[in-house]
Amino acid sequence: METLSGLSAETITDxxxxxxxxxxxxxxxxxxxxxxxxxxxLSCIDLMICSLIAHKKDNEAFILSKGxxxxxxxxxxxxxxxxxxxxxxxxxxxxxxLPAHPAxxxxxxxxxxxxxxxxxxxxxxxxxxxxxILDNGQFTYVLMSDGETNEGTTWEAAHYAVNNKxxxxxxxxxxxxxxxxxxxDEILGDSADAHKxxxxxxxxxxxxxxxxxxxxxxxxxxxxxxxxxxxxxxxNTVKGxxxxxxxxxxxxxxxxxxxxxxxxxxxxxxxKYNL
Amino acid sequence: MKKYTFTEKKDTxxxxxxxxxxxxxxxxxxxxxxxxxxxxxxxxxxxxxxxERFFQTGIAEANMIGIAAGLTIxxxxxxxxxxxxxxxxxxYDQIRQSVAYSNKNVKIACSHAGLTLGEDGATHxxxxxxxxxxxxxxxxxxxxxxxxxxxxxxxxxADHVGPVxxxxxxxxxPIFTPADQEFVIGKAWMVNEGTDVSIFATGHLVWESILAGxxxxxxxxxxxxxxxxxxxxxxxEAVLASVRKTGCAVSAEEHQIAGGLGDSIAQVLIRKHxxxxxxxxxxxxxxxxxxxxxxxxxxxxxxxxxxxxxxxAIARKNS
Numbered sequence: 001m002e003t004l005s006g007l008s009a010e011t012i013t014d015x016x017x018x019x020x021x022x023x024x025x026x027x028x029x030x031x032x033x034x035x036x037x038x039x040x041x042l043s044c045i046d047l048m049i050c051s052l053i054a055h056k057k058d059n060e061a062f063i064l065s066k067g068x069x070x071x072x073x074x075x076x077x078x079x080x081x082x083x084x085x086x087x088x089x090x091x092x093x094x095x096x097x098l099p100a101h102p103a104x105x106x107x108x109x110x111x112x113x114x115x116x117x118x119x120x121x122x123x124x125x126x127x128x129x130x131x132x133i134l135d136n137g138q139f140t141y142v143l144m145s146d147g148e149t150n151e152g153t154t155w156e157a158a159h160y161a162v163n164n165k166x167x168x169x170x171x172x173x174x175x176x177x178x179x180x181x182x183x184x185d186e187i188l189g190d191s192a193d194a195h196k197x198x199x200x201x202x203x204x205x206x207x208x209x210x211x212x213x214x215x216x217x218x219x220x221x222x223x224x225x226x227x228x229x230x231x232x233x234x235x236n237t238v239k240g241x242x243x244x245x246x247x248x249x250x251x252x253x254x255x256x257x258x259x260x261x262x263x264x265x266x267x268x269x270x271x272k273y274n275l
Numbered sequence: 276m277k278k279y280t281f282t283e284k285k286d287t288x289x290x291x292x293x294x295x296x297x298x299x300x301x302x303x304x305x306x307x308x309x310x311x312x313x314x315x316x317x318x319x320x321x322x323x324x325x326x327e328r329f330f331q332t333g334i335a336e337a338n339m340i341g342i343a344a345g346l347t348i349x350x351x352x353x354x355x356x357x358x359x360x361x362x363x364x365x366x367y368d369q370i371r372q373s374v375a376y377s378n379k380n381v382k383i384a385c386s387h388a389g390l391t392l393g394e395d396g397a398t399h400x401x402x403x404x405x406x407x408x409x410x411x412x413x414x415x416x417x418x419x420x421x422x423x424x425x426x427x428x429x430x431x432x433a434d435h436v437g438p439v440x441x442x443x444x445x446x447x448x449p450i451f452t453p454a455d456q457e458f459v460i461g462k463a464w465m466v467n468e469g470t471d472v473s474i475f476a477t478g479h480l481v482w483e484s485i486l487a488g489x490x491x492x493x494x495x496x497x498x499x500x501x502x503x504x505x506x507x508x509x510x511x512e513a514v515l516a517s518v519r520k521t522g523c524a525v526s527a528e529e530h531q532i533a534g535g536l537g538d539s540i541a542q543v544l545i546r547k548h549x550x551x552x553x554x555x556x557x558x559x560x561x562x563x564x565x566x567x568x569x570x571x572x573x574x575x576x577x578x579x580x581x582x583x584x585x586x587x588a589i590a591r592k593n594s
Binding site for chain 1: 327330332333335337338340341342343344345346347348349350351353368369371372373376377378379
């Protein structure tokens with residue numbers, strides 16, 4: 001049986017199962033490491049399930065421009081079999097190849113250092129331009145935060161992508177409306193606003209950034225629209241999605257969990273995602 | 276003193292343009308990017324012959340560095356080009372994260388470095404770029420001295436795998452190195468063998484050092500002149516072999532004293548062979564507007580000051 005998105009019901013079910021399974025893995029990683037940024041990873045993990053895990057082909061590039069959600073990248077690469085259990089267990093530890101922000105060239109799938117914000121879209125545009133020259137039909141995926149759209153390089157690259165007709169470039173913005181120390185509205189205004197991207201010349205789709213079918217289908221549609229326009233998926237998300245006390249709370253950009261908080265979070269995720 | 280003559284003067288940036296034209300014909304992976312300064316970078320011939328291998332990025336240098344880094348994924352060898360000021364200091368984090376730390380095969384090729392940009396003034400005269408670039412782990416830093424050497428260096432860096440900063444300039448200067456030279460990255464070039472003082476010069480200051488060597492010879496002083504075209508990795512063996520012989524040294528560069536070639540040489544001498552070293556460079560100052568010759572004289576980047584510093588180094592050695 002095929003669903004609206006063209007995915008089999010089984011595949012949809014499997015991807016939906018990953019929402020809970022990868023959240024539990026994230027909670028485990030962050031708790032053991034006593035690390036912050038859990039809210040940022042929970043915000044974008046559903047986007048990464050659909051792009052990095054479901055859509056991206058082996059030889060295509062995925063750039064996590066919001067490098068502070070590195071743990072979400074690591075659990076996805078682990079799910080894809082590119083990181084072993086042993087390597088994943090070293091997250092955040094002394095000498096690890098999996099630091100809080102992605103280190104380059106240590107693992108397949110992480111060719112660039114990211115986390116210094118605003119570098120992902122220029123890099124991805126360069127990769128997409130290279131793919132255009134080679135005419136190899138590859139797509140390039142880049143996941144950005146909405147706070148990151150404050151950076152000027154984002155807009156330099158956006159103009160470049162439009163002028164170079166990079167319709168093989170798929171930008172995904174994790175629009176949770178919270179950035180470092182305030183809401184995006186308070187800090188600099190909503191620079192992830194669809195009108196701004198449309199005005200520059202992007203093909204824009206907005207979606208619920210936690211609805212697996214909607215995200216998957218939006219990207220699928222982009223791939224069939226080879227019309228010269230670069231693509232941006234503005235995904236409306238909730239920071240800390242899945243854990244009640246973290247949702248829409250700015251402090252979970254930074255806080256590590258205490259034991260009781262960890263236990264509650266695990267329980268909530270198990271219940272919410274039917275695990 | 277070995278005699279150096281020249282029949283022609285040209286700008287080193289034209290040497291870059293000529294090198295790019297050769298690469299356009301010989302290396303299909305080489306591509307060029309420019310932030311709206313193609314005329315200044317002398318890229319016209321490359322673009323005319325390889326229009327599909329030239330990428331205009333607009334006046335958006337930071338994005339140009341990111342695009343160049345991304346292009347390496349498909350196996351391209353991108354030359355990202357603009358003025359030295361905008362290609363280094365302005366975009367330092369882009370180079371640091373996406374090129375140097377990510378170890379990507381990007382060549383950052385910049386013209387209009389140093390004071391010899393002239394009348395445009397201090398906003399455009401970067402004197403910190405060698406220091407900025409040499410501090411980045413894994414970055415190769417090259418500052419050739421004339422048209423022929425710049426052309427040869429441009430061709431050589433395309434074959435070198437890894438990030439490179441290649442620096443050149445706008446004014447016409449004597450062409451005194453061979454047209455058929457082999458450019459070896461990291462290998463200093465012996466300009467004149469001598470015994471009394473070592474002059475380590477880079478870029479436009481190499482010709483001034485030759486003039487200084489002739490003045491010193493008239494005073495009975497036999498100066499060894501070495502062209503350090505590769506600031507990093509520094510040819511430490513050449514530096515040490517020379518200073519062990521002469522016992523004192525002068526560094527000469529169109530750059531801040533702080534963080535430049537002279538400081539790299541000082542580090543070698545401090546660690547391995549203590550000897551007096553005098554600096555010819557800009558002393559903690561921005562530039563200003565003027566003709567290149569006026570500025571080089573005012574800031575002491577000429578033969579007369581190299582002679583003065585050489586005499587001082589020799590006096591210190593003998594004191």
